[in-house]
Amino acid sequence: MVNIVVIMNKIKPLKLGVKEFPSNIFYAPLAGCSDFPFRMMSAKFGKPGLHFCEMVKMDALIRNDIGTFHILDYAASMHPIGAQLCGSKPEIAGQAARMIEELGFDSLDLNCGCPVDKVTKDGSGSGLLREPYRVGDIVANMVAAVKIPITVKIRAGWDEDHLVFKDLVRIVELAGATAITLHARTREQGYIGNAKWPWISECVQAATKIPVIGNGDIFSPSDALKMMEETGCHGVLVARGTMGQPWIADDIRKLDAGISITEKTLADRREMLLEHLHWTKIYQNDRKALVDMRRVGCWYFPKAKGTRQFRDAIAHAASLADVEVLIKTFPFGEELGNA
Numbered sequence: 001m002v003n004i005v006v007i008m009n010k011i012k013p014l015k016l017g018v019k020e021f022p023s024n025i026f027y028a029p030l031a032g033c034s035d036f037p038f039r040m041m042s043a044k045f046g047k048p049g050l051h052f053c054e055m056v057k058m059d060a061l062i063r064n065d066i067g068t069f070h071i072l073d074y075a076a077s078m079h080p081i082g083a084q085l086c087g088s089k090p091e092i093a094g095q096a097a098r099m100i101e102e103l104g105f106d107s108l109d110l111n112c113g114c115p116v117d118k119v120t121k122d123g124s125g126s127g128l129l130r131e132p133y134r135v136g137d138i139v140a141n142m143v144a145a146v147k148i149p150i151t152v153k154i155r156a157g158w159d160e161d162h163l164v165f166k167d168l169v170r171i172v173e174l175a176g177a178t179a180i181t182l183h184a185r186t187r188e189q190g191y192i193g194n195a196k197w198p199w200i201s202e203c204v205q206a207a208t209k210i211p212v213i214g215n216g217d218i219f220s221p222s223d224a225l226k227m228m229e230e231t232g233c234h235g236v237l238v239a240r241g242t243m244g245q246p247w248i249a250d251d252i253r254k255l256d257a258g259i260s261i262t263e264k265t266l267a268d269r270r271e272m273l274l275e276h277l278h279w280t281k282i283y284q285n286d287r288k289a290l291v292d293m294r295r296v297g298c299w300y301f302p303k304a305k306g307t308r309q310f311r312d313a314i315a316h317a318a319s320l321a322d323v324e325v326l327i328k329t330f331p332f333g334e335e336l337g338n339a
């Protein structure tokens with residue numbers, strides 16, 4: 001049998017404004033997930049072209065809320081690192097952007113996609129999709145305040161009857177944004193149903209001077225290259241696909257270059273989860289670390305026989321020491337393939 005190696009050459013450095021990022025594979029902001037321990041793992045095992053912290057609120061940042069600074073903690077190995085702000089007030093956007101720049105972030109993104117009622121009720125997150133010109137005002141004030149690139153992450157619209165992504169591309173280009181990320185779902189969709197990649201193609205066509213980063217349903221290296229091939233987007237933002245596979249950026253790079261990808265063994269995954277536990281213990285107090293490990297624990301073994309039982313066992317673990325023993329010794333039914 002002949003093995004055909006396909007070299008795609010889609011993965012390359014990406015310039016956003018004055019800054020060049022080492023690759024066009026970005027890791028998404030994920031509230032409750034893309035925290036310090038998660039980013040330590042991806043900095044070591046995959047290193048995307050840009051890592052995002054979880055989103056933080058503009059209002060909380062400018063009132064020097066201590067929990068907000070904890071969310072924004074990062075290590076030198078995580079550069080390039082991006083912050084994401086959520087808020088709807090143009091009048092505080094410049095001050096908040098300056099604070100992010102002073103914290104040493106490499107880029108700043110405006111969240112126009114969070115669908116949660118608590119966030120949209122004051123017009124933030126995907127609430128901004130209903131006021132495209134407000135997005136322009138917020139972005140313009142951020143751009144005027146800092147030198148780091150300002151980017152914007154949107155959904156396609158509030159619902160299918162109100163698609164605004166093409167208007168928003170032009171508005172944020174004029175306001176000085178250096179890239180736009182389109183999560184190809186509406187607010188109404190939440191996370192249900194497939195992302196509509198043709199919207200990403202339309203967004204690429206509508207953009208006249210900024211790159212479009214495609215987002216939605218990238219769970220494997222081939223999904224990433226397929227999205228770039230089908231839509232012409234200039235980069236990809238991997239979100240849920242990073243959970244439990246912090247190495248996915250490396251696998252995408254390998255697939256793009258025609259290099260074979262080595263599947264992670266069960267032993268590899270146990271070792272990586274132990275390392276994730278190590279960073280979680282450093283970052284959180286014991287009580288919160290135990291809660292976090294209940295969530296993170298099952299990410300790393302998506303295909304192993306016994307994942308459900310493992311998740312139940314972690315959920316009932318009384319201490320972090322018990323979690324560690326479970327990770328080391330839980331009898332999964334079989335070796336597993338790559339997620």
Ligand SMILES: Cc1cc2nc3c(=O)[nH]c(=O)nc-3n(C[C@H](O)[C@H](O)[C@H](O)COP(=O)(O)O)c2cc1C
Nearest residue numbers: 028029030031054055111153183216217218239240
């Ligand atoms: C648990 C979770 C937390 C998220 N938090 C954020 C966030 O803080 N900021 C943001 O812009 N998007 C957030 N998102 C949306 C993702 O970044 C991404 O746009 C979405 O999951 C679609 O990509 P996917 O289909 O590849 O997962 C979150 C998604 C999930 C599932």
